[in-house]
Amino acid sequence: MTGTGPVLGRALRVLGAFDARHPALTLSELARRADLPVSTVHRMARDLLDWGALERGDDGRYRVGLRLWEIGCLAPRGQGLRERALPFLEDLSQVTRENVQLAVREGAELVFIERIAGSGAVPVLTRVGGRFALTATGVGLALLAHAPPEVQERVLAGPLPRFTELTVTDADEVRRMLAHVRTRGYAVSDRQVTMDALSVAAPVHGEGGAVVAAVSLVVRHGTTTAQALAPLVCTSARAISRAVTTSYG
Structure with missing residues (x-):
């Protein structure tokens, strides 16, 4: 636990920052939309990238990863x-x-x-x-x-x-x-x-x-x-x- 909530809750806030109008976000945009410190989002983004929940393009922006689509298809x-x-x-x-x-x-x-x-x-x-x-x-x-x-x-x-x-x-x-x-x-x-x-x-x-x-x-x-x-x-x-x-x- 931290002042910004449980790890899982923070991860969901990061993923929830994306929507149809915001499919690609910079680190600072991601932090602002998730209402979390940039340093926290940077650490979480690294783990989410490793797992495949996020992808990072050549432009440096983060996007939702294909791993989430694979999981979603099981619903x-x-x-x-x-x-x-x-x-x-x-x-x-x-x-x-x-x-x-x-x-x-x-x-x-x-x-x-x-x-x-x-x-x-x-x-x-x-x-x-x-x-x-x-x-x-x-x-x-x-x-x-x-x-x-x-x-x-x-x-x-x-x-x-x-x-x-x-x-x-x-x-x-x-x-x-x-x-x-x-x-x-x-x-x-x-x-x-x-x-x-x-x-x-x-x-x-x-x-x-x-x-x-x-x-x-x-x-x-x-x-x-x-x-x-x-x-x-x-x-x-x-x-x-x-x-x-x-x-x-």
């Missing part, structure tokens, strides 16, 4: 689920030529574990491994609608992030949206993340009927309707659900 909710879902995600992508996404809930956020970009499809803000709010995206709404009540209340206690002028940030309105998801079996996010995108998502069910993931189609707003996309998305979600339950059953 059953990530790689295992992705492998079982991928054939159906690829089918959906080939049929529609649009963006197809698969996500899981991690606490009060979602994590994308697969994304297939369609040729000429609308640009999206998501990336594999990226986290996002549950209340704005199609997959997020599908996951939140089937989350435990305590998770729903924690998320809806806010503040709810706003991405566009159409993002729903009123908790009562989101509750009504979640009820509609459970009633009709799919979620709709219309220009809530970007003003040019429409997303339709459906839940993927695992053992005992629990929702383990959500799959979505993201298309350019105005090119089609949510009602037209829903049967395709729901069919894919059911196929993935069968694959998941068969594999683990």
